[in-house]
Amino acid sequence: MISSIVFIILFSAGAVWFAINVRKVRRNILLGKEIDRKDNPAQRLKIMTLVALGQKKMFERPIPAILHLFLYVAFVITQIELIEIVTDGAVGSHRMFRPYLGGFYTFIVSFIEILSVLAFIGTIAFLSRRNLLKVPRLVKSELNGWPKLDANFILLGELTLICFIFMMNGADEMLYNNGWSHAEEAKGTFGLAISSHLGPMLFGGLSEPSLHIIERIGWWGHIAMVLGFLNYLPYSKHFHILLAFPNVYFSNLLAKGKFTNLESVTNEVKLMFDANAVVPPSDGTPMRFGAKDVTDLSWKQLLDAYTCTECGRCTSACPANITGKLLSPRKIMMDTRDRLMEVGKNMDANKGEFKDDGKSLLGDYITAEELWACTSCNACVQECPVNIDPLSIIIDMRRFMVMEQSAAPTELNMMFTNIENNGAPWQFSQSDRLNWKNE
Amino acid sequence: MSEALNVKTIAEYVANGETPEILFWVGCAGSFDDRAKKITKAIVKILNHANVKFAVLGTEESCTGDPAKRAGNEFLFQMQAMNNITVLNGYEVKKIVTGCPHCFNTLKNEYPSLGGNYEVIHHTQLLQDLLNSGRIKIEGGDFKGKKITFHDPCYLGRANDVYEAPREVMINLDAELMEMKRSKANGLCCGAGGAQMFKEAEKGNKEINIERTEEALALNPDIISVGCPFCNTMMTDGVKHFNKEQTVKVLDVAELIAQAKDL
Numbered sequence A: 001m002i003s004s005i006v007f008i009i010l011f012s013a014g015a016v017w018f019a020i021n022v023r024k025v026r027r028n029i030l031l032g033k034e035i036d037r038k039d040n041p042a043q044r045l046k047i048m049t050l051v052a053l054g055q056k057k058m059f060e061r062p063i064p065a066i067l068h069l070f071l072y073v074a075f076v077i078t079q080i081e082l083i084e085i086v087t088d089g090a091v092g093s094h095r096m097f098r099p100y101l102g103g104f105y106t107f108i109v110s111f112i113e114i115l116s117v118l119a120f121i122g123t124i125a126f127l128s129r130r131n132l133l134k135v136p137r138l139v140k141s142e143l144n145g146w147p148k149l150d151a152n153f154i155l156l157g158e159l160t161l162i163c164f165i166f167m168m169n170g171a172d173e174m175l176y177n178n179g180w181s182h183a184e185e186a187k188g189t190f191g192l193a194i195s196s197h198l199g200p201m202l203f204g205g206l207s208e209p210s211l212h213i214i215e216r217i218g219w220w221g222h223i224a225m226v227l228g229f230l231n232y233l234p235y236s237k238h239f240h241i242l243l244a245f246p247n248v249y250f251s252n253l254l255a256k257g258k259f260t261n262l263e264s265v266t267n268e269v270k271l272m273f274d275a276n277a278v279v280p281p282s283d284g285t286p287m288r289f290g291a292k293d294v295t296d297l298s299w300k301q302l303l304d305a306y307t308c309t310e311c312g313r314c315t316s317a318c319p320a321n322i323t324g325k326l327l328s329p330r331k332i333m334m335d336t337r338d339r340l341m342e343v344g345k346n347m348d349a350n351k352g353e354f355k356d357d358g359k360s361l362l363g364d365y366i367t368a369e370e371l372w373a374c375t376s377c378n379a380c381v382q383e384c385p386v387n388i389d390p391l392s393i394i395i396d397m398r399r400f401m402v403m404e405q406s407a408a409p410t411e412l413n414m415m416f417t418n419i420e421n422n423g424a425p426w427q428f429s430q431s432d433r434l435n436w437k438n439e
Numbered sequence B: 001m002s003e004a005l006n007v008k009t010i011a012e013y014v015a016n017g018e019t020p021e022i023l024f025w026v027g028c029a030g031s032f033d034d035r036a037k038k039i040t041k042a043i044v045k046i047l048n049h050a051n052v053k054f055a056v057l058g059t060e061e062s063c064t065g066d067p068a069k070r071a072g073n074e075f076l077f078q079m080q081a082m083n084n085i086t087v088l089n090g091y092e093v094k095k096i097v098t099g100c101p102h103c104f105n106t107l108k109n110e111y112p113s114l115g116g117n118y119e120v121i122h123h124t125q126l127l128q129d130l131l132n133s134g135r136i137k138i139e140g141g142d143f144k145g146k147k148i149t150f151h152d153p154c155y156l157g158r159a160n161d162v163y164e165a166p167r168e169v170m171i172n173l174d175a176e177l178m179e180m181k182r183s184k185a186n187g188l189c190c191g192a193g194g195a196q197m198f199k200e201a202e203k204g205n206k207e208i209n210i211e212r213t214e215e216a217l218a219l220n221p222d223i224i225s226v227g228c229p230f231c232n233t234m235m236t237d238g239v240k241h242f243n244k245e246q247t248v249k250v251l252d253v254a255e256l257i258a259q260a261k262d263l
Ligand code: SF4
Pocket: A314, A317, A318, A319, A320, A321, A327, A328, A329, A373, A374, A375, A376, A377, A378, A379, A380, A381, A390, A391, A394
């Protein structure tokens, strides 16, 4: 009874806290500018199924893809067991579904156990890739500090969680073997694929009270980890396990080479060509060309930032980064997220209003040197397993630097002048354009 | 040879009351850069050979605005686009072939929302059409057994998902086509895109074109084939950097076809 109450309080607190955090993230994302990504729902669903659910792009690199798949499938399937844990916790039952499901129960839980072992192996492999093998994309400088800690933290959490699962199932198995189980009167075995062997190996010979304690630690530890993980998500790159789905759904469906058309510029250019041109009236707010801060970006670009898994596939394919330039598309996404979270905190502290802090994404987080190193090659966009578009942010910030700050590199200003004057990026006259014909 | 080039402007077509099949968008590099002009001529020779009624804009052509747009100068881009669209729409142009993937991408993807709607193809796609429809035929020849590796231009490949056209065209050469490790969707940029062509690279430990050329040279090719005048410059410089210009040629797909046909 007491434990049921404790459980219900803990569980509700965890769920409410998570909901509050998710609302904050949603509010932050909606600080972004409007952009229409609701067209073609059928095609979007298909892409979501392939890329998010089916992990299609992950399989470009088979080894991490398979390791990741272990964790991913284990995570998804374990949610089934969680339903039972929550029910047991709330009503004080023990393995509530077992009598109803019989052999199917044994099958499902065995399946979860096998996946948990695979996930355990995957997690160890991931920890080694980061900390021992030092796979280049996983040890780049933008990961120093919190991001590195975050990644290891979650992997260690995963290991702990799996240990709890086997403490729970293993000790329970021993209890049942000895006829001390809560679930059954008689002696017997749950017949689970792993714990029916692991239980006796680890806990054989322990007394009834010890077994009960171990089983309870496993059970409470499991649910505590789940609630903790849930509430850790919004602060971590691991939020991608949820956001990957909407993020892929709202992907850009057009050619990657097509950059956005700035409507505000179109209106001005139309007026320059024809003073009587009909353009939609402005709403009075001063127009800003390009992006200086996160609020100048679109909600999709901000959703991208929250979805980034910090895997670095983009950076490892980036020609600028490969050749030692400062630019790293992953850092562009991490900076965008960090700044957005800073803006969000600022709003929380000031009753929902943003108070100018004299900072901006451009300059305080991302430097001009990074932005000018991009070749707009789209390798980062192509690589990203969750369809993030770092390039669009780079271009929006270039637009701000050029159109609002007139801060292009000198050579580019010369190129602009040439195009303006002679219709070519070099100093050749437009009237010579057909000379090649007779040369 | 140059006398043999048959190039008419669209204005000349109109003056004769004729309409061309297709407009050849030459591009700034194709018009002014000495190396790229050779590619332009190769394309023209093929078009002439296949009896394609094509026109150029000549002195009415102006930069598509691609480098301005990639550099963030949306104003300049849209000014260029509007001017070009006025000219193109004035001549009621329906179909365009470009000699450059950047012009291709910009005309195809970024002009429609400003009022310029055309069917736009890259010259390797036109070559593919001409070969498929039998308007040009190639029997092995010069390149039989030669080792060729194709460098995907970002603005043809990833930007527009055109990977097969250049490869299918080159199959006709009877050459040995080899793929670099990073090819097609995973191809590595030559370093020129995004207006980089017009500025010094940022501080780093290597030039991008060196990284890419190194990868191509590792295959010991006779020819590095390209489909973009800017890639051509970058890869040519890369080959020179490794002192390989005597043994490894950098050639546009159009140049390969023109040479195979002895044009
Ligand atoms: S588009 Fe820019 S940031 Fe992305 S991979 Fe290419 S050079 Fe790097």
